[in-house]
Amino acid sequence: MSIFECPSYYNEVDSYVYAAIKPVLRTECLNLEDSLHRVLAEDITTLKSIPPFSRALMDGYAVKAKDTVGASPDSPKIFEIIDYLYAGGVSKKYISANECVHITTGAKIPDGADAVVMTENTGIENGRLCIYKPVNYGDNIEAEGQDIKKGRVLLKQGTALNPSRTGLIASQGISNVKVYEKPKIAIISNGEELAAADDILKDGQIYDVNSFMIGAIVKENGCLPLKFGIVGDNPQQIKALIDEALKVSDFVFISGGSSKGDRDFLFEILQKLGRVPSFKTKPENAKSGIFVISEGKPVLGTPGFPTSCLINAYVLLVPALRKMAQLPYHFNKSLDVKMSEDIDVAKSITGCFLPVKIEGERAFPVVNDNKGLINIAKADGYIILNEEIATIEAGSEVSVTLF
Amino acid sequence: MSIFECPSYYNEVDSYVYAAIKPVLRTECLNLEDSLHRVLAEDITTLKSIPPFSRALMDGYAVKAKDTVGASPDSPKIFEIIDYLYAGGVSKKYISANECVHITTGAKIPDGADAVVMTENTGIENGRLCIYKPVNYGDNIEAEGQDIKKGRVLLKQGTALNPSRTGLIASQGISNVKVYEKPKIAIISNGEELAAADDILKDGQIYDVNSFMIGAIVKENGCLPLKFGIVGDNPQQIKALIDEALKVSDFVFISGGSSKGDRDFLFEILQKLGRVPSFKTKPENAKSGIFVISEGKPVLGTPGFPTSCLINAYVLLVPALRKMAQLPYHFNKSLDVKMSEDIDVAKSITGCFLPVKIEGERAFPVVNDNKGLINIAKADGYIILNEEIATIEAGSEVSVTLF
Numbered sequence: 001m002s003i004f005e006c007p008s009y010y011n012e013v014d015s016y017v018y019a020a021i022k023p024v025l026r027t028e029c030l031n032l033e034d035s036l037h038r039v040l041a042e043d044i045t046t047l048k049s050i051p052p053f054s055r056a057l058m059d060g061y062a063v064k065a066k067d068t069v070g071a072s073p074d075s076p077k078i079f080e081i082i083d084y085l086y087a088g089g090v091s092k093k094y095i096s097a098n099e100c101v102h103i104t105t106g107a108k109i110p111d112g113a114d115a116v117v118m119t120e121n122t123g124i125e126n127g128r129l130c131i132y133k134p135v136n137y138g139d140n141i142e143a144e145g146q147d148i149k150k151g152r153v154l155l156k157q158g159t160a161l162n163p164s165r166t167g168l169i170a171s172q173g174i175s176n177v178k179v180y181e182k183p184k185i186a187i188i189s190n191g192e193e194l195a196a197a198d199d200i201l202k203d204g205q206i207y208d209v210n211s212f213m214i215g216a217i218v219k220e221n222g223c224l225p226l227k228f229g230i231v232g233d234n235p236q237q238i239k240a241l242i243d244e245a246l247k248v249s250d251f252v253f254i255s256g257g258s259s260k261g262d263r264d265f266l267f268e269i270l271q272k273l274g275r276v277p278s279f280k281t282k283p284e285n286a287k288s289g290i291f292v293i294s295e296g297k298p299v300l301g302t303p304g305f306p307t308s309c310l311i312n313a314y315v316l317l318v319p320a321l322r323k324m325a326q327l328p329y330h331f332n333k334s335l336d337v338k339m340s341e342d343i344d345v346a347k348s349i350t351g352c353f354l355p356v357k358i359e360g361e362r363a364f365p366v367v368n369d370n371k372g373l374i375n376i377a378k379a380d381g382y383i384i385l386n387e388e389i390a391t392i393e394a395g396s397e398v399s400v401t402l403f
Numbered sequence: 404m405s406i407f408e409c410p411s412y413y414n415e416v417d418s419y420v421y422a423a424i425k426p427v428l429r430t431e432c433l434n435l436e437d438s439l440h441r442v443l444a445e446d447i448t449t450l451k452s453i454p455p456f457s458r459a460l461m462d463g464y465a466v467k468a469k470d471t472v473g474a475s476p477d478s479p480k481i482f483e484i485i486d487y488l489y490a491g492g493v494s495k496k497y498i499s500a501n502e503c504v505h506i507t508t509g510a511k512i513p514d515g516a517d518a519v520v521m522t523e524n525t526g527i528e529n530g531r532l533c534i535y536k537p538v539n540y541g542d543n544i545e546a547e548g549q550d551i552k553k554g555r556v557l558l559k560q561g562t563a564l565n566p567s568r569t570g571l572i573a574s575q576g577i578s579n580v581k582v583y584e585k586p587k588i589a590i591i592s593n594g595e596e597l598a599a600a601d602d603i604l605k606d607g608q609i610y611d612v613n614s615f616m617i618g619a620i621v622k623e624n625g626c627l628p629l630k631f632g633i634v635g636d637n638p639q640q641i642k643a644l645i646d647e648a649l650k651v652s653d654f655v656f657i658s659g660g661s662s663k664g665d666r667d668f669l670f671e672i673l674q675k676l677g678r679v680p681s682f683k684t685k686p687e688n689a690k691s692g693i694f695v696i697s698e699g700k701p702v703l704g705t706p707g708f709p710t711s712c713l714i715n716a717y718v719l720l721v722p723a724l725r726k727m728a729q730l731p732y733h734f735n736k737s738l739d740v741k742m743s744e745d746i747d748v749a750k751s752i753t754g755c756f757l758p759v760k761i762e763g764e765r766a767f768p769v770v771n772d773n774k775g776l777i778n779i780a781k782a783d784g785y786i787i788l789n790e791e792i793a794t795i796e797a798g799s800e801v802s803v804t805l806f
Contacts, residue, residue: 032600036619051609086636088595090607106596106707108607155780163623163716167616167709168780171609175600192491193509197435197578204493204511206454206574213570216439220566233489304509306570313566336739377558377567 017291017316020298021323024250026181032169035161037222038179039326044155047172049145054109055087058140061100061122061129062113068134076123076130085110100129109141116140160327182224183324186245187211190256190266191304192233210255210309217313222325223251233257235265242269246297250324253317256304258290266290266301273299289316307376311353314382314401335381335400340364343392345385355379356400363400420694420719423701424726427586427653432579435572438564440625441582442729447558450575452548457512458490461543464503464525464532465516471537479526479533488513503532512544519543563730585627586727589648590614593659593669594707595636613658613712620716625728626654636660638668645672649700653727656720659707661693669693669704676702692719710779714756717785717804738784738803743767746795748788758782759803766803 027041056062063079071077079100083091087106095101095112103109103116114137121133148154154168161169161179169177187210194208195201208230215225226249231241238257245252257266273294289312290301298320302312322328340362343354356363358380366379381402385392392398430444459465466482474480482503486494490509498504498515506512506519517540524536551557557571564572564582572580590613597611598604611633618628629652634644641660648655660669676697692715693704701723705715725731743765746757759766761783769782784805788795795801 032615033618036622048604052604053607086595088597088607088635106594106609161619163616163619164709164713164780164782166619167612167713170600170612170615171709173598173600173602173604173610191509192489194491195576197573197576199576201451201455201576202493204456204491206509207576209570209573212435212573213566215436216564216566216569219439232491306567306574310567310570377571379567 014316014319017298017300018319018323020291020293021320022296023326024181024183024324027178028181029176029178032166032175032177035177035179036163036166037327038161038177039222040155040157040159040161040177041180042178043153043157044169044172044174044177046148046150046152046154047174049150050148050171051142051144051146054144055142056103056105056107056109056116056140057142058116058118059104060102060116060118060140061131062095062103062110062116063100063131063135064095064097064113065115065135065137065139067098068115068117068131071131071134073132076132077134078125079129079131081127081129083110114138114141158326180326182222183251183321184226184249185214185218185223185321186226186228186249186252187214187218188228188238188241188245188252188254189230189304190233190238190254191230194230194256196230209306210304213306213310214253214255214313214317217318218253218321221318221321222327223321233265235269238265239269242273242294242299246294246299250297251320252294252297252299253313254299254301255309258301258303270294270299270301291316310376311382315353315384335402336397337361337363337400338395339392339398341394343385345390345392354383354385356381356383356398358400363398417719417722420701420703421722421726423694423696424723425699426729427584427727429584430581431584432581435569435578435580438580438582439566439569440730441564441580441585442625443558443560443562443564443580444583445581446556446560447572447575447577447580449551449553449555449557450577452553453551453574454545454547454549457547458545459506459508459510459512459519459543460545461519461521462507463505463519463521463543464534465498465506465513465519466503466534466538467498467500467516468518468538468540468542470501471518471520471534474534474537476535479535480537481528482532482534484530484532486513517541517544561729583729585625586654586724587629587652588617588621588626588724589629589631589652589655590617590621591631591641591644591648591655591657592633592707593636593641593657594633597633597659597707599633612709613707616709616713617656617658617716617720620721621656621724624721624724625730626724636668638672641668642672645676645697645702649697649702653700654723655697655700655702656705656716657702658705658712661704661706673697673702673704694719713779714785718756718787738805739800740764740766740803741798742795742801744797746788748793748795757786757788759784759786759801761803766801 068077079098081102082099083093083101085091085101085103085107087104090108091101091110093110095110101110115135117131117135123130155165189208189211193205195205196208211227218225228241228245231237242252257264267290270290270292273292292299302309337358338361343365355366355376357366357378381400383398383400471480482501484505485502486496486504488494488504488506488510490507493511494504494513496513498513504513518538520534520538526533558568592611592614596608598608599611614630621628631644631648634640645655660667670693673693673695676695695702705712740761741764758769758779760769760781784803786801786803
């Protein structure tokens with residue numbers, strides 16, 4: 001067991017947790033339309049070249065380029081129009097010398113042709129085509145496979161699908177893909193004082209908040225929340241619920257009971273479960289958390305105060321979820337802005353986790369403590385303060401991790 | 404009809420489109436658990452103060468503060484322990500002079516008590532409590548309503564729900580919320596050459612890509628895609644499908660047929676539909692787009708080439724979707740990094756839209772053209788180039804809008 005002080009909390013504990021997490025490798029087949037933000041469990045190989053045939057890049061006339069040599073407005077080259085061809089259609093005609101086929105953008109180049117003359121450089125006289133400007137071999141044609149060649153690996157296993165990658169798969173006519181299953185995250189709220197939503201509050205009770213917040217964070221990061229509800233301050237019941245959760249999930253998250261009070265049983269329970277040393281961070285303050293690997297499965301315990309629970313979730317849980325789901329490490333969620341005012345780091349009551357609201361190009365600190373939620377709900381994201389820097393001056397640049 | 408040149412494209416056309424968009428105001432009731440990233444259609448008002456009762460912030464003993472005056476290790480104050488109280492429980496006892504109740508964190512302060520003495524500053528002797536350090540009135544107590552006061556507006560109509568805001572609603576025991584419906588976006592792919600996924604490609608055909616990409620972008624931005632499939636190059640059929648789409652959707656997106664070729668009917672059709680002037684951007688190149696408002700509903704037409712379609716979608720469609728859904732304007736999707744190499748803006752073949760891949764802290768340009776998709780699928784996002792700046796030098800800071 002090791003104790004970490006802030007900001008080591010974010011340097012050592014989070015690396016420790018991150019290193020202990022393993023990606024979930026179960027796979028499932030999904031409709032391409034349902035696979036957005038999922039991670040490929042197979043290479044996608046090109047079945048068909050794109051384009052699958054040489055095609056016109058312009059509306060105009062398909063010709064043999066050599067027949068246009070010397071064409072000019074004063075001395076046009078004359079061609080017989082032997083066919084009219086639109087995108088999606090195919091011409092059965094073969095283009096011989098001084099013959100052409102009228103063609104629209106995207107249509108397959110007829111046999112015998114090797115260039116397309118733009119409509120703008122042509123005219124019609126007595127039903128025949130006059131070409132006013134020569135073209136070179138291949139002009140205005142996109143060759144078969146120019147974009148994507150057949151047999152090539154289009155997208156590698158492990159790629160997270162975004163709109164353009166979804167499009168790339170669709171270009172092959174593939175409508176089902178093999179992706180990794182969403183990791184299953186069990187969520188438990190511990191506390192004799194907790195009531196479930198819609199229950200009538202008894203005197204001394206408060207509503208469970210954490211399972212809703214954590215469920216949302218789990219969903220945002222490519223995982224599936226499994227809600228195990230509320231458990232009171234009974235160590236046998238807590239242990240039984242954790243055991244049940246471990247059977248059906250890939251990760252167990254439990255809030256409440258992680259401190260050292262009379263009724264905080266979590267530390268004791270998890271220490272018995274774990275095969276690797278468990279550790280606990282700053283047990284004296286609200287940022288205490290407990291992490292253990294039990295039979296290969298991670299269990300993370302956090303305090304019950306919603307803000308403390310939320311901070312632990314953003315700093316420790318989110319990277320773990322993304323690693324399990326094989327999603328990029330919190331990649332698209334930061335914004336560089338200027339600090340609105342001087343921040344005295346030592347006086348920060350949320351420790352190294354400073355919630356901020358962004359207005360324009362500036363980050364405004366949101367006054368908060370480790371208990372309440374009203375203020376953090378106003379924040380757009382947070383800054384990790386480095387205790388070695390005593391003050392962040394107004395106007396200096398800070399990187400905000402967005403909620 | 405006005406023609407815009409790049410980069411005006413991104414300054415004037417997008418402002419024009421954005422200004423013409425109206426938020427969708429239909430509402431629906433959802434389970435709180437299903438409301439992540441949805442937008443509140445009602446104010447959420449506090450039904451219960453949080454905490455709903457004054458509660459202990461520490462494990463210890465609830466006392467009258469005045470009875471502890473003068474307490475010290477040498478001269479402890481002695482108290483009768485009249486009850487044991489845990490979070491979630493309530494004591495029926497009234498604390499009189501020199502009486503105390505053992506209490507755990509989160510438990511309701513018993514009547515008569517006005518402070519909590521930490522366990523660390525106490526001892527037990529002959530079954531009675533010795534207090535070694537005085538406390539002040541209110542010490543270690545969180546007063547009723549200290550976090551959230553009853554009757555206060557917790558979250559305003561128009562707020563997009565994130566995890567902490569979801570938690571704030573849960574703190575009230577509210578499990579259903581009124582949110583705005585997702586705007587419905589009709590998606591049509593136009594082109595005689597297009598085949599649907601899973602169909603066998605006929606000679607001259609390619610698979611429809613755009614409806615998959617646009618469907619994904621629509622989902623990413625809080626809207627609901629309604630797929631209207633593929634329509635060939637028949638102006639009556641195109642018009643009929645747009646009419647049908649306008650009846651059931653809030654916005655119609657159609658790719659293909661937006662140029663000025665023989666079989667590009669879209670411009671003509673939309674001009675007849677529109678009550679406000681339609682416009683078209685750079686019809687000569689792949690970035691041409693058409694936008695019109697028909698009986699209050701926006702219709703956006705883009706070229707069929709996947710990259711052109713995608714660029715139009717990111718630049719014109721995404722802000723429109725977010726405005727319709729009342730989501731923040733593309734807020735959490737940019738990243739400031741350094742350019743990996745010199746960029747000659749005039750030579751950019753994708754015009755002012757430069758796809759980049761991010762590695763470490765640097766943005767690497769992805770070579771691309773307006774037709775293919777293979778390279779853009781490798782990109783992590785894009786930079787908007789300003790034609791007034793001829794070169795972006797290696798190492799200079801650029802803002803990448805992430806895909």
